[in-house]
Amino acid sequence: xxxxxxxxxxxxxxxxxxxxxxxxxxxxxxxxxxxxxxxxxxxxxxxxxxxxxxxxxxxxxxxxxxxxxxxxxxxxxxxxxxxxxxxxxxxxxxxxxxxxxxxxxxxxxxxxxxxxxxxxxxxxxxxxxxxxxxxxxxxxxxxxxxxxxxxxxxxxxxxxxxxxxxxxxxxxxxxxxxxxxxxxxxxxxxxxxxxxxxxxxxxxxxxxxxxxxxxxxxxxxxxxxxxxxxxxxxxxxxxxxxxxxx
Numbered sequence: 001x002x003x004x005x006x007x008x009x010x011x012x013x014x015x016x017x018x019x020x021x022x023x024x025x026x027x028x029x030x031x032x033x034x035x036x037x038x039x040x041x042x043x044x045x046x047x048x049x050x051x052x053x054x055x056x057x058x059x060x061x062x063x064x065x066x067x068x069x070x071x072x073x074x075x076x077x078x079x080x081x082x083x084x085x086x087x088x089x090x091x092x093x094x095x096x097x098x099x100x101x102x103x104x105x106x107x108x109x110x111x112x113x114x115x116x117x118x119x120x121x122x123x124x125x126x127x128x129x130x131x132x133x134x135x136x137x138x139x140x141x142x143x144x145x146x147x148x149x150x151x152x153x154x155x156x157x158x159x160x161x162x163x164x165x166x167x168x169x170x171x172x173x174x175x176x177x178x179x180x181x182x183x184x185x186x187x188x189x190x191x192x193x194x195x196x197x198x199x200x201x202x203x204x205x206x207x208x209x210x211x212x213x214x215x216x217x218x219x220x221x222x223x224x225x226x227x228x229x230x231x232x233x234x235x236x237x238x239x240x241x242x243x244x245x246x
Contacts, residue, residue: 056088063088066096074103 114122123138132141156174160167163177227233230241 059088059090059093063093063096066093066100070096070100073100 123135126132126138126142130141130145132138156171157167159165159174159178160169163174163181165173165177223235223238226238227235230238232238232241
């Protein structure tokens with residue numbers, strides 16, 4: 001046992017040991033003698049070992065917390081080899097910390113994020129443009145604007161194809177083209193009405209319509225009476241039925 005304690009004491013006295021871990025014992029009653037007769041103190045060893053045990057447990061807890069932080073910040077990073085071991089080393093913790101720091105440094109170098117006042121001004125400008133009263137309404141209005149923009153883009157693309165316009169033609173050209181088509185259609189409809197009524201004069205068209213209003217109601221009443229009198233339902237059956245009655 002004395003040999004083991006001497007070995008432990010040599011470890012505690014080692015330059016690699018933390019300076020506050022080893023404390024030379026005080027008082028002759030607490031001193032023990034090594035095999036070579038030299039003085040060495042072991043009364044602090046239980047407290048030191050207990051402290052080491054607590055630190056090793058805390059090291060595991062710290063490793064667990066760093067792993068969670070690493071999964072949040074760098075989820076694509078490969079798992080470290082310590083995952084398959086029961087013991088935890090400081091090198092494992094340093095590896096995780098270095099990976100997180102490297103990722104943060106890369107983000108800072110490549111980040112083009114504007115300062116906070118600029119972002120606040122952008123949000124405020126969006127609220128004014130699209131009449132959003134609160135910050136909670138910004139995201140819904142953004143989604144609405146995105147949806148409407150997609151619908152308008154699809155509509156303009158279809159109009160460009162239907163009107164055989166170049167895809168780079170601005171909306172004003174599309175509107176002008178549609179207006180010209182409407183004018184052509186209206187002119188064709190007017191010509192067709194004039195041809196149907198047999199007149200080129202607007203007043204003559206009005207007279208024709210007035211004559212129609214005067215003639216059609218009595219004619220319709222006559223037809224209805226004939227259908228009832230002949231006990232038929234179809235207008236085309238009137239003439240054959242009358243011929244059969246002769």
